[in-house]
Structure formats: structure tokens, C-alpha cells
Amino acid sequence: xxxxxxxxxxxxxxxxxxxxxxxxxxxxxxxxxxxxxxxxxxxxxxxxxxxxxxxxxxxxxxxxxxxxxxxxxxxxxxxxxxxxxxxxxxxxxxxxxxxxxxxxxxxxxxxxxxxxxxxxxxxxxxxxxxxxxxxxxxxxxxxxxxxxxxxxxxxxxxxxxxxxxxxxxxxxxxxxxxxxxxxxxxxxxxxxxxxxxxxxxxxxxxxxxxxxxx
Amino acid sequence: xxxxxxxxxxxxxxxxxxxxxxxxxxxxxxxxxxxxxxxxxxxxxxxxxxxxxxxxxxxxxxxxxxxxxxxxxxxxxxxxxxxxxxxxxxxxxxxxxxxxxxxxxxxxxx
Numbered sequence: 316x317x318x319x320x321x322x323x324x325x326x327x328x329x330x331x332x333x334x335x336x337x338x339x340x341x342x343x344x345x346x347x348x349x350x351x352x353x354x355x356x357x358x359x360x361x362x363x364x365x366x367x368x369x370x371x372x373x374x375x376x377x378x379x380x381x382x383x384x385x386x387x388x389x390x391x392x393x394x395x396x397x398x399x400x401x402x403x404x405x406x407x408x409x410x411x412x413x414x415x416x417x418x419x420x421x422x423x424x425x426x427x428x429x430x431x432x433x434x435x436x437x438x439x440x441x442x443x444x445x446x447x448x449x450x451x452x453x454x455x456x457x458x459x460x461x462x463x464x465x466x467x468x469x470x471x472x473x474x475x476x477x478x479x480x481x482x483x484x485x486x487x488x489x490x491x492x493x494x495x496x497x498x499x500x501x502x503x504x505x506x507x508x509x510x511x512x513x514x515x516x517x518x519x520x521x522x523x524x525x526x527x528x529x
Numbered sequence: 530x531x532x533x534x535x536x537x538x539x540x541x542x543x544x545x546x547x548x549x550x551x552x553x554x555x556x557x558x559x560x561x562x563x564x565x566x567x568x569x570x571x572x573x574x575x576x577x578x579x580x581x582x583x584x585x586x587x588x589x590x591x592x593x594x595x596x597x598x599x600x601x602x603x604x605x606x607x608x609x610x611x612x613x614x615x616x617x618x619x620x621x622x623x624x625x626x627x628x629x630x631x632x633x634x635x636x637x638x639x
Binding site: 321324325328331384391392393394395396397515518 | 554555557558559560561562563564565566567568569570598599603605
């Protein structure tokens with residue numbers, strides 16, 4: 316018999332709220348913006364393009380909440396998680412904000428002002444190629460996968476690692492690899508969203524008669 | 530058999546029913562959930578869920594609040610303090626009963 320413990324039930328409940336693909340779509344857009352920033356920087360030699368992915372989480376959160384309210388909640392219902400669940404979610408968002416700001420500081424502000432540490436770090440990352448970034452990105456993805464209990468984030472991490480590892484041995488610009496990763500994540504997100512809307516069609520009426528009788 | 534059969538008497542029969550146990554467990558791990566969420570999570574029919582919720586509400590274990598979220602009617606379900614205590618008590622008691630039951634004693638009839 317399968318052992319049922321409260322932590323498992325809590326995890327399953329939390330995971331059920333992310334089976335809509337919205338997270339994938341937003342993460343994919345985020346990665347695409349990074350790719351766009353890098354590609355535009357290569358073309359225009361203007362490093363402040365990194366402002367776009369840096370401020371994206373601030374714009375993304377209200378849109379994401381709104382999408383949850385319009386797409387997810389009417390289909391699978393509303394749940395308010397306890398403090399632990401909220402803390403997990405907050406940690407994910409803070410992680411995104413910190414990562415965005417970190418990249419902005421290192422590549423945008425630091426490098427453009429010619430600060431030694433920023434230039435050194437940038438040179439170190441560039442000279443060691445895409446493998447370091449691939450390992451870093453895969454680790455972050457795995458961290459999020461573990462925190463949120465979403466196994467598909469491990470797959471994204473592996474995809475990032477595989478593509479970046481390949482990229483290390485080719486001359487294709489870094490931005491194109493990010494572009495490919497972003498697209499794969501977005502497409503997967505839409506596939507999950509389509510499956511979700513099919514599995515959970517909108518209930519007819521606002522409230523069932525049985526629910527009204529309660 | 531349990532060494533101390535009186536432990537069985539301490540089991541809350543209202544919670545012990547499998548469906549209600551599932552409802553209590555689900556509500557225990559969240560702050561609150563609505564009717565639709567619980568129905569989807571537990572794969573239950575509205576009628577079945579409603580009847581069990583009514584029993585849990587009568588016992589004071591579950592609070593049912595009718596509210597409006599973005600102008601839409603919504604039935605919020607929360608485990609009360611009494612419900613949480615009862616659930617914790619149930620877990621403790623059932624664990625005690627199971628700990629006192631030794632399969633070897635059943636086999637040998639000791």
C-alpha cells in the first residue's frame with residue numbers, strides 16, 4: 316500500500332496548482348527576453364538591453380496572478396496555501412528578481428562603468444564558455460524544481476545543460492541557444508495549458524445547486 | 530488485537546470514515562480551499578462531497594463561508610481549530626492503536 320503522509324498531500328496540492336503550464340510560458344518568455352537582450356547587445360553594442368529581463372519579474376507577477384485568476388482558478392478552484400506554501404512561492408519570485416538584478420548589475424551597470432570585478436567576472440564567464448553558464452542555469456532550474464516539486468523543471472535544466480554544452484564546441488552565438496531554450500519552454504507551456512483546459516473545462520454556471528445547498 | 534481495546538474507543542468515528550478522512554487531510558494541509566478545488570482534488574461528486582461536508586460542519590470541524598470573489602459566488606472551506614485538534618487527536622490515537630497491534634500475536638493467537 317502506498318504510504319500517504321501529510322507532506323506528500325501538501326506537495327501534491329501545491330503541484331496541482333502548477334499543472335496549467337502558465338509558469339512554463341512565463342519562464343519561457345523570460346528566457347526569450349534574455350536571448351533578445353544578448354542578441355540586441357551584439358548587434359547594437361548597447362549593454363543596457365539587460366534592463367528588459369531585469370525588470371520583467373516585476374511586470375510578470377501581476378500578469379501571472381491575473382492569468383491564474385482567469386484561467387486556473389475557475390477550472391480547478393481556489394486554494395489558499397499556508398505560510399509554508401506562500402514562503403516557497405515568494406522564494407521562487409525572489410530568486411527570479413535576484414537573478415535578474417544580478418545579471419543587470421554584472422553585465423549592465425558594472426561592465427559599462429568599467430568596474431574591475433564586473434569586467435573580471437564577465438571575462439571569466441566568457442573565457443570559460445557556455446559550460447559554466449549551462450551548469451549554473453541547470454542548477455538554478457533544479458533548485459526551483461526541488462522547491463516547487465515540479466519534475467519538468469529538471470528536464471528544462473538538462474536541456475539547458477545539453478544545449479550549452481553543445482554550444483561550447485560550436486561557433487553559434489550564445490543568444491541563439493537561449494532563444495531555442497525559451498521557445499522549447501514556451502511551446503511546452505502551451506501544450507500543458509491546452510491539456511489543462513481540456514482536462515478541466517469551465518464549469519457551467521457560477522455555483523452548482525449542491526454547493527448552493529451547503 | 531490491540532493490547533488495550535479501550536484505545537479503539539478513542540478513535541473519532543466521524544473522521545475515521547475514509548471520505549471524510551480525505552477531506553480533513555486535504556483541508557489540514559492548506560489554509561482554506563473552495564468547493565471546486567476539493568471536488569477536483571478528491572475526485573468526488575458534488576453531492577457526495579456536500580453531504581460529508583455538512584456532517585463535518587455540524588461537528589464544528591469545518592467552517593463553510595459563502596463569499597464573493599470578483600463578483601462570483603464562492604464557497605470557502607476551512608478546518609476550524611476544533612477540526613485541527615480533532616484531526617491531530619485522531620492521528621495520535623490511530624497510531625497508538627496500530628502500534629499496539631502486533632501481527633505476530635495475531636498469527637500465534639497470543
